[in-house]
Amino acid sequence: MRPIRIVSLVAGILLVVVGVGLGTAGTTVLVTSAANGDEDGFLTTPTFDLQTSAYAITAEELELVASPADWAPARELELRLTVTPDTGPVFVGLAPRDDVARYLDGVAHDEVQRLDLPDAAFTARAVDRTPAPPAEQDFWAASVEGSGRQTLDWTAEPGRWAVVVMNPDATPGLAVTARAGVQSSLLVPLGAGALAAGLMLLAAGVALIVGALARQGTGARQGTGVGQTGTEAPLGAAGPATPTCSPVAVVGRLDRPSRGLWLVKWLLLVPHAIVLVALWITFVVLTLVAGVAILFTGRYPPSLFDVNVGILRWSWRVSFYGYAALGTDRYPPFTLEPADYPADLTIVHPERLSRGLVLVKWWLLALPHYLVLAVLTGGGGSWVVAEAGDGTGWRLALGGGVLGILVLVAAVALLFTARYPTGLFDLVVGINRWAFRVIAYAALMTDEYPPFRLDLGGGEPTPPTAPQAPTGGPTHAPVPTGQPV
Structure with a gap:
């Protein structure tokens, strides 16, 4: 291959790989948004049953990295936590992790490590004291309290955050069902943009690969045995292909x-x-x-x-x-x-x-x-x-x-x-x-239905009109290049 074709081939392969990656990511975002979104456009998790005999249930792994860009996705991110108590009222709050750690220091509570259907994994904290009612604390960035389903919405900000679910009177024992959701005004545009960019890169990559690999002119094709019509014998064949031969x-x-x-x-x-x-x-x-x-x-x-x-x-x-x-x-x-x-x-x-x-x-x-x-x-x-x-x-x-x-x-x-x-x-x-x-x-390259057979032997069986291999030749000698059988 000429150097320019080698460069085109390498560039085309890179564009195809990047294009497929972007297209897959964009498609995943769009499909997920359509399939898992609620009536308000939040992407939500399944509903989980959480219960504890301690004073509180916490999730302390929420960390958002600060970004100097005003258009960064983190600044357009909204979080929603929906909690429904089995009985009585419930308190749901979100606050800086350090403040929550001081508030619950020495208090018996269960920390959610991961959510696995249908149960959640907890890490229990030792009991040492009784906490004050959560509503009396002033460090909550967002909180809701009441009977029935409670929905906490929060516009994300950089930092290390923790979610706390408790009884409003800070008594032990709690059973709730919970579901988390996330929404971003940039999510669908980013998905659509990634998909469009992926398709364009894929098209450009395929065009470069075809340009680098496609042979020019019928003469080149005749020399390979590829590109022949069904009525012509490929170069090197002993005679025209018979109707019983596979293309x-x-x-x-x-x-x-x-x-x-x-x-x-x-x-x-x-x-x-x-x-x-x-x-x-x-x-x-x-x-x-x-x-x-x-x-x-x-x-x-x-x-x-x-x-x-x-x-x-x-x-x-x-x-x-x-x-x-x-x-x-x-x-x-x-x-x-x-x-x-x-x-x-x-x-x-x-x-x-x-x-x-x-x-x-x-x-x-x-x-x-x-x-x-x-x-x-x-x-x-x-x-x-x-x-x-x-x-x-x-x-x-x-x-x-x-x-x-x-x-x-x-x-x-x-x-x-x-x-x-x-x-x-x-x-x-x-x-x-x-x-x-x-x-x-x-792949639409022939209309002849494939036979249900293995055609044993290293080389393809030769048509009746083709000359036989000399006696004593190799057991698996191939037919001449390009012979249709």
Whole structure:
């Protein structure tokens, strides 16, 4: 890649990551405001039952940091505490923490440490004296008193504060239900602003990534086997694709993995994981754009198709190197293009796609495959590699489902025999091949329904018109780059 494209790719990845973070934060704020707000716009906690045989219940962990900016959110923050006594009147007050500590010094009271549904955790204070009635104190910043539900509202100020709930006559024994809420006039604008900024950064990042990775011109695409129409044979194919061949070709060739490198591949794969997070966000965005284009034109834009195929190819190489196959110790290249590597993926670019299938194939038609793949690949998992006497240990994540178990068996076989069982490798590659075919179908890259089969073997099965590999050739030799099968 040219330096300018490398710079664009790095900048795009950074913008995508920041954009997703801002968008997620903004969406969380807006959804939380809409879902948990009361009639006055306060975000409220659930209702908690609090009771004590002591004189008071306190919460002393309220601390607000001072800010010199007049527009700081803390200055726009309003707190609301709603307390309902089981019987009789109740006093609710908020005051500086030091004043509350002096007032209750030596007085039996329970301090709320945390609120866990349905109970609250308390720290009991030793009894030594009887307090004076709370209403007689002059240090309260805000207070309410009376029978029935009492609501204390307070505009936040910097400092260290404490909330006190007592009987007005300072007698022991208290049972109440309480709920806290917070409101800020800046909350919704901040959420909307973060969401808008996140979407703009995401769009800019995706545009930079596409600009950096998209190949220019049909000639470049022909040299990769990607971007071909369904009626043309990709470069290197022995003949035109037959109707019985899948447009998605996933190739994996066993490449002498070592005994123990798989123990540290999780660390070696960190750079790829960071890049792939941004690339898969780009993949989703481009798929949405392509879906709209297919819906109105029946065509998948070739430039977007090339980038998405490259992302799948990159993902397959990393998966093949990593814990989805452990098929090689050759480090995956940082490129979307075909390369001299034991794993490869190509997809024939369709000349036309069904407009109507765009609306149903990614969720309804692909549902049977999702159910099967949930069993084959699982939702993730881990196995204990080393465990200490206290039950703690280092866990190595190898995935879940049948695939995870097979890869774990292969890893143990490599560790003790330095050999990867051939039949096991074929099964592992077959499950991965099934998964990538379903991804390509759900991502609108083909209308051909994925077959319910593994297609065992490292290389894809060749069409009837393709020449056979010479006798004595490698067991898992891949088909020529770009061959649709």
